[in-house]
Amino acid sequence: MDYEVIIGLEVHAELLTDSKIFCCCTTEFGGAPNTHCCPVCLGLPGVLPVTNEKVIELGVKAALALNCEISPYSKFDRKNYFYPDLPKAYQISQYDLPLARNGYLEIEVDGKTKKIGITRVHLEEDAGKLVHSETGSYSLVDYNRTGVPLIEIVTEPDLRSPAEAKIFLEKLKSILQYAEVSDCKMQEGSLRCDANVSIRPMGSKEFGTKTELKNMNSFKAVQKGLEYEVKRQKKLLERGKKIIQETRRWDENSNKTYTMRSKEEAHDYRYFPEPDLPPIVLEKGYIEEIRKTLPEMPYDRKKRYIEEYGLPEYDAGVITSSKALADFFEECVKEYVDAKTVSNWVMGELLGTLNAMDKEIDEIPLTPKHLADMLKLMDKGTISGKIAKKVFKEMMETGRTPDEIVEEKGLKQIADEGELSKIVDKVIADNPKSVEDYRAGKKKAIGYLVGQVMKETRGKANPQLVNKLLREKLES
């Protein structure tokens, strides 16, 4: 039987504020354990939370970027549960009156645009981190992350495959980065994703029993975890068994999901309105002010790149998929006007190498100006295209300027006719067979001879000049 896959996501993203949601402690990642803490985020007896206004602002900005309606009145609630990483034994979150609702995000699936509904966006505080000892005999708690502001984004069950879920997450990440509300670094935990997944016979209107999937630490893991879960559910149904509503954990090592807790074991969080905090009341004017601060979103930027820089739609799409990449491109084009050439380098050498290194553009020392300078060196004939690739790789790794690299490694192109003429003569003398072939009409033989000149000059010879000299000498 054919099944339809139904997926909904719950995404947590850390907001890019300098200080925590209810105290003045820094949100900086890392730091020695328990050094980014104060009585408030440690939940000591007697302390009270005070809402960081920047959190509301970034939350609203994120929700606007996701096309949500902002609630003029929302409130904080307490979510009660015991766990050592939660010092108050409740998390301040939002329950029945979230910050924003009814948004959507458009994604491209097989060349078609699809709207994925956003049910709600709400604010909450992050918990700390447990560090378990190797022997398992004790655990330590690090409260540095406690109180870092988060938004939780809940989608409608609109996604129809694990691949779609991955595309959605990539798009969401790009939007949140564009809006400058989150850096979405999954490896640092600033973006986290849980998924609800169920399947139903094709054409059926009713939803099947869903399972909730947790502990997926990368987009790839989300896709793999969901693929596994879909397969597992199909197998169960095909064997005439029932799917149990439960929370399952994805295990990266075994590539399987395991039961974490059943529906019966699910927590009763005993939500109730946080009595220590006033409700969040937002004036229309305030929301509109924030709307004005929303930067250009990927779709608009793509359009602009096509119109302003004359980039092909494909190029514009790839470059604007990441805000950091698009910013890099734009900075570069300011210094070097041939946008298509910049685009070729960004999409080719730059992205290729980044993927191989498994890094993001803001994690390498290369600057847009260096790329522009390098392209100028090519135009001037100082370096050849082939040498440029070497220089580029070096720039990406070390962050040094192209001039420095060319100078130090002696990569300057040989464009001196006298100097090249000698080398050409030598190559002609050393390769009588090819010379004969050429003179006999096999014009292609010149390629081999050019190659030999390049070999003699370790790639530094100006290829046009070499061609010209060879032709002159062979035909004379």
Added chain:
Amino acid sequence: MKLCELTAHELKDMLRKGETSSREITESVLDRIQEVEEKVKAYVTIDREGALKQADEIDEKLKQGEQLPPLAGIPIALKDNMCTKGLKTTCSSKILENFVPPYDATVVAKLKENGAVIIGKTNMDEFAMGSSTENSAFFNTANPWDLTTVPGGSSGGSAAAVAADEAVMALGSDTGGSIRQPAALCGVVGLKPTYGFVSRYGLIAFASSLDQIGPITRDVTDCALLMNVICGHDPRDSTSADVKVPDFTRFLRNDVKGLRIGIPKEYFPEGINPEVEKAVINAGKLLEELGAEIIEISLPHTDYALADYYIIAPAEASSNLARYDGIQYGYRSQDYDDLIDLYKKTRSEGFGPEVKRRIMLGTYALSSGYYDAYYLKALKVRTLVKQDFDRAFEKVDCIISPTSPTPAFKMGEKVDDPLAMYLSDVFTLPVNMAGIAGISIPCGFSKEGLPIGLQVIGKPFDEGTIIQVAYTFEQNTDFHKRKPEL
């Protein structure tokens, strides 16, 4: 008269005139503690060294001719649920028995800035849950008027300390009557300010939407002086009100002419202690003679307030007290198998029976499937209780009633009957539900010689009016001048 027996305003004047020193005053109080504390047991922690050091600092400043704030050099006791940096803060609970806060509560910081001398931390019902101080995990506090009776609660230690001259003034906290009821039972003045007037930052929470810190003093003048120091907006407390704080001493006027004072008929139910009833009716008559207009009013939802309170307060408490889990600070059970076992044993061993009872009540009221029927409904009833007062205040400027239905009762009399104990707060807790202000002042004595309290209830942020009424009553009576024999 010994220095420790005087009021803060008397001592303040003597200090200014150079008739005494802060050290002498503090030593007088410490000597008195030495003398009677064994009988009264008002304190959990006495900070003798810290107090004398603070006193000497004040004396030094006086010598330099510095202008000092009104409370400078005055010994004060703090209920043991207000965080004091470097000084144990236990909430009279085993679970916080050795907890030393790394920070000062906002009120404590304000007292220090104003030069008050902190004598120590007073005994209370564990986590402020109770009306007799018998729920302290450590020991009972005795009522200085009769050592076999309770001092009331939960701020019983603070009220007993002030009554027994073991402190010149004190701070208590009031969630359902915990300042006013012990003040009434110990024959002193206790004021619960409007919710939001005094910062709760550093007050260990019982029920966040009801808790409020306030003064316990020997007379209304001292109450006004202390109010001047502790009230005001605090950016660390989002529920603290951004309102202007008046100089409360301006309301120390012997005048109630033309004031409309309401007496709610629901506050004199059948079976009320006749001596209490008589004392309060007489108080009304006196105020009438002094020129006030006495108007009978109705607060029709009074009957529901108690039940309502016992949903809302425990619900908030169940969440506020969840942090005492043995992980980061406080008591941890010695012997446990795993995390869940650690939680269970720590909390079973660390909390007393009344705290456990309320945590269970509150947890139940918030559980899924019961939330709407209990908590949500309780919020609606709370609005009705508040509306009762709103309507009454359209007709009257303030309301008088008994503070407590009875004078001090015997120790042990109600410990096994929680419902009887809960009834001790039946006239005080509606004031917390409505978030308004109330003061209790001495208005008589029972034939056994136990004090009776008069409650004056005011509009939100109108403490001035109730201070004026209380002051006028005080100026025309002698109840506040009597001292217990110890």
